[in-house]
Amino acid sequence: MNRRVRDAVNPASLGVALLSALGAVAGSLLAIGNSPGFVVPSAAAIVRDTLPDLLVAAGIGTLRDLAQPLLSLGAGLLLLAIFAAAAIAAERAVDGIGRRALVTFLLVGAVTALLTGNTTSTLGAALGAAVVVAAGNATLGAMDPTTDRVDPPAGRRRVLQAGAATLGALVFGAARARDPAEPTEPPDPAAASLLSAAEDRSLSLPGAEGMISEEFYTVDIATVDPKINPADWQLAVTGEVEERSFTLSELQELGGERRFVTLRCVSDLLNGEKMDTALWDGVPVEAVLDAVGAPESCCVTLHAADGYFVSFPREALDPGLLAWGMNGRPLPRGHGAPLRTLVPGHWGETNAKWLTEIEIRDEPEDGYWEQRGWEGTGEVHTIAKLHSTTADDGTVRVGGHAYAGTRGIDRVEVSTDGGDSWTEASLSETLPGPTPLDESEPEPTGEATDAWRMWAHEYEKSGEHEVVVRAVDGTGEVQPEREQDGYPSGATGWVSKTIRP
Numbered sequence: 184m185n186r187r188v189r190d191a192v193n194p195a196s197l198g199v200a201l202l203s204a205l206g207a208v209a210g211s212l213l214a215i216g217n218s219p220g221f222v223v224p225s226a227a228a229i230v231r232d233t234l235p236d237l238l239v240a241a242g243i244g245t246l247r248d249l250a251q252p253l254l255s256l257g258a259g260l261l262l263l264a265i266f267a268a269a270a271i272a273a274e275r276a277v278d279g280i281g282r283r284a285l286v287t288f289l290l291v292g293a294v295t296a297l298l299t300g301n302t303t304s305t306l307g308a309a310l311g312a313a314v315v316v317a318a319g320n321a322t323l324g325a326m327d328p329t330t331d332r333v334d335p336p337a338g339r340r341r342v343l344q345a346g347a348a349t350l351g352a353l354v355f356g357a358a359r360a361r362d363p364a365e366p367t368e369p370p371d372p373a374a375a376s377l378l379s380a381a382e383d384r385s386l387s388l389p390g391a392e393g394m395i396s397e398e399f400y401t402v403d404i405a406t407v408d409p410k411i412n413p414a415d416w417q418l419a420v421t422g423e424v425e426e427r428s429f430t431l432s433e434l435q436e437l438g439g440e441r442r443f444v445t446l447r448c449v450s451d452l453l454n455g456e457k458m459d460t461a462l463w464d465g466v467p468v469e470a471v472l473d474a475v476g477a478p479e480s481c482c483v484t485l486h487a488a489d490g491y492f493v494s495f496p497r498e499a500l501d502p503g504l505l506a507w508g509m510n511g512r513p514l515p516r517g518h519g520a521p522l523r524t525l526v527p528g529h530w531g532e533t534n535a536k537w538l539t540e541i542e543i544r545d546e547p548e549d550g551y552w553e554q555r556g557w558e559g560t561g562e563v564h565t566i567a568k569l570h571s572t573t574a575d576d577g578t579v580r581v582g583g584h585a586y587a588g589t590r591g592i593d594r595v596e597v598s599t600d601g602g603d604s605w606t607e608a609s610l611s612e613t614l615p616g617p618t619p620l621d622e623s624e625p626e627p628t629g630e631a632t633d634a635w636r637m638w639a640h641e642y643e644k645s646g647e648h649e650v651v652v653r654a655v656d657g658t659g660e661v662q663p664e665r666e667q668d669g670y671p672s673g674a675t676g677w678v679s680k681t682i683r684p
C-alpha cells in the first residue's frame with residue numbers, strides 16, 4: 184500500500200481504532216464480568232490512588248455520591264484513548280489483517296496486564312480489540328492499491344464491519360456484567376422472629392424507615408465491589424501474635440451471635456441518610472482473638488480485599504463482631520461478603536468489609552482515610568434526625584431516628600419555637616439484645632447496645648414555625664449544638680426544619 188495512505192490518520196482508521204478500544208473494554212468485561220479485574224475499575228483505582236490524597240478527600244467531600252461514577256467515567260475515557268492509540272499504532276506499523284490484529288492484541292494486552300494484573304481480563308481485552316481490528320481491515324484487499332487515498336466506500340465499510348464486531352462484544356459483555364441477583368431465600372426463621380420483633384417496635388413515620396433499614400447505605404473505595412468465592416477466602420490474624428488463618432467454616436465453628444447494630448458514616452450529612460440498622464450474624468471478635476491467644480496490644484489494623492485498611496485502638500475492636508450474615512441471609516457482596524467487621528459505637532469506616540486480615544500492632548498508624556485527612560476512627564457523635572413531617576388539620580407530627588453508639592439514647596427533645604422551649608419526644612423501645620446463633624427460639628439477653636431508636640412528637644400548631652431536635656445520650660450528655668461539617672471528624676449541630684402546616 185502507498186505509504187501516504189498508511190501515514191494519514193484518516194476518519195476510517197480513527198473510527199476503527201475507537202471501536203477496537205470499545206471492543207477491548209467489552210472484551211475485558213466479557214471475560215471477567217463487573218469485578219475488580221475488569222479494566223475500567225482497575226484503571227479507576229490507579230487514577231484514584233495516584234491523585235493527591237487531599238484531592239481525593241476534597242473530591243469525595245464536594246462530589247459526594249457522584250465522585251465514584253465520575254472517576255469511573257474519567258478512567259474509562261482515558262482507557263479508550265490509550266487503546267485507540269494502540270490500534271492506530273498497529274495500523275501505522277504493519278500491513279495486513281493478521282499482523283495488524285496481532286500487534287493490536289499485543290499492545291492492548293500489555294496495557295491491560297499492567298493495569299489489572301489479571302490474565303483472563305487481559306486475554307479478553309486483547310482479543311476484543313484484535314477481533315474488531317481484524318473486522319475493520321477485512322475489506323482492505325478491496326481497496327484500489329493504485330490510488331493514494333482511502334476509498335470512501337471502503338472506509339465506510341471498514342467502520343461498519345468494525346462496528347458490527349464491537350457491537351457483538353458490547354452486547355455479550357453487558358450481558359456478562361449483569362450480576363445474578365443476590366439470593367432471596369426466606370431469612371433464617373430465628374432471625375425472622377427477631378426482625379418481626381424489631382418491626383413491632385418501629386414507629387410508623389411516613390418518609391422514615393422503620394427500625395430495620397430496607398435500603399442499607401453503602402460507602403466504600405471500591406469502584407466495583409470485590410467478588411470473593413468464600414471457598415478461596417481466609418481470614419489471617421497477623422502481627423504481634425502467633426500468626427494463623429481461618430476458613431469461614433472454622434470461624435463459624437467458634438460460635439455465633441446475632442446482633443442488631445447501627446452504622447453511620449463519618450461523611451454523613453447532619454440530617455443525611457448514611458445511617459442504617461440491620462441484624463447481623465457472626466462470631467464475636469474475642470472468640471477469634473482468644474483462639475490465637477492474641478496478647479494485649481494498643482492497636483489493630485484491618486485489611487480488606489479492595490485494598491482498604493483502617494487502624495484503631497484494639498479495645499474498640501475486642502467487643503466487635505465478624506459478620507457473615509445480614510437480616511437472616513448471607514452477607515450481600517455490597518456489604519462485604521464473605522466477612523465484615525462490626526465495631527460497636529465507632530464510625531462506619533472502622534467496619535471493614537471484605538475483611539482479609541486482622542493485624543495486631545504495637546504502634547498506631549494511619550488508615551486509608553486518615554492518610555487523606557479524615558478523623559473517622561473514633562466514637563460516633565450523638566444525632567437525632569428529622570426525616571418525617573406530617574401535618575393534618577393543625578396537628579403536626581415530626582419524627583426520625585436517634586443514635587449515640589454504645590452510649591445509647593436517653594431521650595430526644597423537640598422544640599417547635601426555634602429552640603426557645605423544649606419537650607420530650609416519645610421514643611421507640613430499644614431493640615432486643617444479642618442471641619446465640621444456634622437457637623431456634625431466640626431469647627435475647629437484655630437490649631441492643633449499639634442500635635438507634637425512633638422518636639416522634641405530635642403537637643398542634645397552625646402558623647409557620649421552626650422545629651429543632653436534639654438527642655441526649657445515655658450518659659446525660661446533650662447532642663453538641665456547635666455546627667460543624669462532616670469533614671474531617673463528623674457533622675455536628677442540631678437538625679432544624681421550617682414547617683408550614
Ligand SMILES: Nc1nc2c(c(=O)[nH]1)N[C@H]1C(S)=C(S)[C@@H](COP(=O)(O)O)O[C@H]1N2
Nearest residue numbers: 400401402403404448487491531532535536
Ligand atoms: N473494605 C472496605 N471496607 C469498608 C469501606 C471500604 O471502602 N472498604 N468503607 C467503610 C466506610 S467509610 C463505611 S461508612 C462503611 C459502610 O458500610 P456499608 O457499606 O455496609 O454501609 O464501610 C466501611 N468499610
Ligand SMILES: [Mo]
Nearest residue numbers: 448449531532
Ligand atoms: Mo464511612
